[in-house]
Amino acid sequence: MAKDESAKRPQRRRETLLTHGGKAAVAGHDFVNPPIVRGSTVLHANVADMKERSRRYRSDEPGPVNYGMFGTPTHHALFDLMSELECGHRSWAVPSGLAACTMAMMAMLRSGDHVLVSDSAYGPTRRFCIDVLPRYGVQCSFYSATAGREIEALFRPNTRLLWLESPGSLTFEMQDVPALAELARKRGVATGIDNTWATPLYFQPLRCGVDISVHAATKYICGHSDMLMGTVTCNAASWPRLRETVFTFGLTVSPDDAYVALRGLRSLGARLRQHRATAERLIEWLLAQSEVERILYPPLATDPGNALWKRDMTGASGLFGIVLQPNAGGVRLEALVDAVQLFGRGYSWGGHESLLIPVSPERSIVAAPYQGRLFRISAGLEDVDDLIDDLKRGFTALRAA
Ligand SMILES: Cc1ncc(COP(=O)(O)O)c(C=O)c1O
CATH class of the missing domain: 3.90.1150.10 (Aspartate Aminotransferase, domain 1)
Incomplete structure (x- = not known):
C-alpha cells in the first residue's frame, strides 16, 4: 500500500494539536469544548437536502451526515483530532480496544486470505486470529516479535495483512516498523499496528508506511479507567475498507464517550x-x-x-x-x-x-x-x-x- 498522502501535510507540533486540534467539526460554537450532540435522526430541510446528504455519504465527503450512525459533531471532533495526531486520512471509534484490533483485521481480510501476526500481540487479539478468523476462511500464522527480514520467508501468496504491536504490551519487544511495513508494501501486503503503548503523541506509524493504526483508547487516551474505547486511524487506501466494515457492522460509540476521549487527549x-x-x-x-x-x-x-x-x-x-x-x-x-x-x-x-x-x-x-x-x-x-x-x-x- 502506498504511503498516505496526508502524511506529507505540514503538522503543528503534537502537543499543540492536543489542545487546538479537532475543532473544525464543531466550528460555530463559542465554548472551548464541543457540545455533546446526541442523536440518531437527523432532520433535513427538504428533499434536496436529503439527496445532497445521501450523495455526500456515498461519496464519503466530510460534512453534515444524514443519520446518527455516521457520527455527530462530537464524534467528528474526536476523529479529526486522532487523524491529525496520527497523520492519517480518517479515524473511527469502536466500543473497545479489542474491537479496534478485530475490526481493523475484518476490514483488511477476505475469505481465502492469510494474516501474519506478531507473536507478542495482545492475548485476545491473538485468540481472535486463532479462533475466529478461520471460521471466515482466513488463515493466520505468527512471526517472532523481533523478526526482521526473516518475515519475507513467511509471506504466502495469499498474505494480505501484516499485524504489528510495538512494543508488545507484556514483553515489550520493539519492532522495526518502517522496515517491516516496507517489506509488506513491496508484496502488496497491508500493515496494521496496535500503537497503544506509544499513544498517538509519541509514534505515528502511518508516516512509516503502515496502513492502519489502532489504539485501546481505554488506556492513556481516556486515562482515568472509567470507560472502554478503541480508535482506528487509516490512510487513504485502507479507509474505504474500514468505513464499509464499521458501517455494515453498525459500530460506533456514544457521543458522551467520544467527548470523554477528546477531553482525555487534551491532557x-x-x-x-x-x-x-x-x-x-x-x-x-x-x-x-x-x-x-x-x-x-x-x-x-x-x-x-x-x-x-x-x-x-x-x-x-x-x-x-x-x-x-x-x-x-x-x-x-x-x-x-x-x-x-x-x-x-x-x-x-x-x-x-x-x-x-x-x-x-x-x-x-x-x-x-x-x-x-x-x-x-x-x-x-x-x-x-x-x-x-x-x-x-x-x-x-x-x-x-
Ligand atoms: C495492547 C493492547 N491492545 C488492546 C487492548 C484492548 O483494549 P480494551 O481493553 O479496550 O478492549 C489492550 C487491553 O489491555 C492492550 O493491552
Missing part, C-alpha cells in the same frame, strides 16, 4: 510526562533489588529495543515489565503482588492509578518467556515515594515467602 501530554517520570523512578528502585533480573522498558539504554525506540518514538508511556530472578518466581511473586496496598491488582493500564499484576505471556512460535516470574506495572499519578514504599512492602513479603 495526554502532561499526564504522559508524569507517568514516564514515575515509571523511571520506580525502575531505578527496582533495579537495585537483588531479586530483579531485568526490566522490560524500551527507553532503558540496556533494553534490546532501545535503538529502535530512540529512532522511531518521541517519548514513552509508563507501562513496563519486571522479570524476577528464576528463584524469586512462583509463590514468592504472588506474595509480592498480594502485599501491595497502593498499587491496584487489576487489568488494563494507562489510568491515573498505579497497577501491578503478574502476567503470563502466550506464545505460538517460541516458548512463553519468563513464566511465573514476570509482573507488570502501570505507573499512575500518585506520589512516587508512596509507590516506592508500597513496593518495599511487596519485596519484604517476597523475601519472607
